[in-house]
Amino acid sequence: xxxxxxxxxxxxxxxxxxxxxxxxxxxxxxxxxxxxxxxxxxxxxxxxxxxxxxxxxxxxxxxxxxxxxxxxxxxxxxxxxxxxxxxxxxxxxxxxxxxxxxxxxxxxxxxxxxxxxxxxxxxxxxxxxxxxxxxxxxxxxxxxxxxxxxxxxxxxxxxxxxxxxxxxxxxxxxxxxxxxxxxxxxxxxxxxxxxxxxxxxxxxxxxxxxxxxxxxxxxxxxxxxxxxxxxxxxxxxxxxxxxxxxxxxxxxxxxxxxxxxxxxxxxxxxxxxxxxxxxxxxxxxxxxxxxxxxxxxxxxxxxxxxxxxxxxxxxxxxxxxxxxxxxxxx
Numbered sequence: 001x002x003x004x005x006x007x008x009x010x011x012x013x014x015x016x017x018x019x020x021x022x023x024x025x026x027x028x029x030x031x032x033x034x035x036x037x038x039x040x041x042x043x044x045x046x047x048x049x050x051x052x053x054x055x056x057x058x059x060x061x062x063x064x065x066x067x068x069x070x071x072x073x074x075x076x077x078x079x080x081x082x083x084x085x086x087x088x089x090x091x092x093x094x095x096x097x098x099x100x101x102x103x104x105x106x107x108x109x110x111x112x113x114x115x116x117x118x119x120x121x122x123x124x125x126x127x128x129x130x131x132x133x134x135x136x137x138x139x140x141x142x143x144x145x146x147x148x149x150x151x152x153x154x155x156x157x158x159x160x161x162x163x164x165x166x167x168x169x170x171x172x173x174x175x176x177x178x179x180x181x182x183x184x185x186x187x188x189x190x191x192x193x194x195x196x197x198x199x200x201x202x203x204x205x206x207x208x209x210x211x212x213x214x215x216x217x218x219x220x221x222x223x224x225x226x227x228x229x230x231x232x233x234x235x236x237x238x239x240x241x242x243x244x245x246x247x248x249x250x251x252x253x254x255x256x257x258x259x260x261x262x263x264x265x266x267x268x269x270x271x272x273x274x275x276x277x278x279x280x281x282x283x284x285x286x287x288x289x290x291x292x293x294x295x296x297x298x299x300x301x302x303x304x305x306x307x308x309x310x311x312x313x314x315x316x317x318x319x320x321x322x323x324x325x326x327x328x329x330x
């Protein structure tokens with residue numbers, strides 16, 4: 001695919017028909033952590049080796065979860081899948097990429113239940129790993145061209161290995177939107193192509209921070225990132241006259257309307273913050289406009305859903321399964 005080839009967004013019908021899904025921040029530290037994880041590679045490998053992929057798949061199936069997304073890594077520089085390209089670029093020994101390919105194992109465990117696999121990944125070098133950042137980012141220019149090219153190569157290896165086993169990517173960042181909107185590669189298009197290298201039908205989105213109202217930033221994303229935390233967005237604008245409150249629609253600037261928010265008090269952390277009725281009602285409301293909601297739910301270190309969240313997940317799964325799909329969103 002070249003810059004002259006017209007770009008076409010992937011078909012998002014499966015995501016639309018899912019109506020909701022579950023994501024988890026499974027990290028060596030914690031979501032948004034700003035300091036070193038303080039973890040040895042032996043300890044990280046032992047933790048990943050002990051992750052109960054089959055048990056998690058059974059729990060997701062019991063809760064009627066249509067798709068599941070997990071963090072491949074974030075700020076710490078620890079990743080839950082091997083990547084030779086990354087290791088060659090950063091030169092850290094022993095590698096901070098796990099021996100076990102947990103993404104591949106999870107996708108295999110989910111497949112018999114018809115649950116799709118998605119992946120969360122930041123759009124650049126791990127913020128709290130000084131060695132990795134220097135070796136991925138240097139030499140620097142205003143557009144961070146070297147970083148973008150190297151990170152695309154890392155992503156391409158993962159995408160080619162997993163192929164159609166991964167149905168979507170939620171990319172946290174890149175935040176330097178001017179650089180990625182550049183007409184010449186590396187840019188949003190080249191990053192999307194790297195993500196889709198192993199599966200052209202996979203869905204991608206690029207998050208540049210909390211977006212309220214929700215919108216799509218580039219034609220090269222297939223669905224909106226929709227990250228919200230404290231605000232439960234209900235309209236595409238902040239209108240003083242609430243009698244004129246407008247609804248979202250299935251497509252926002254051509255991208256599937258999607259919300260990504262937390263079922264607990266923070267990403268990857270409990271306790272449950274809403275009663276079942278609110279979680280179910282909000283999901284139904286977004287569904288009624290043609291949108292999809294991904295709820296972030298914490299896992300135990302062993303890879304199972306934290307027990308406090310299982311009743312709400314089960315209630316949500318039952319409620320959405322009993323609600324007819326709105327074929328023509330109002």
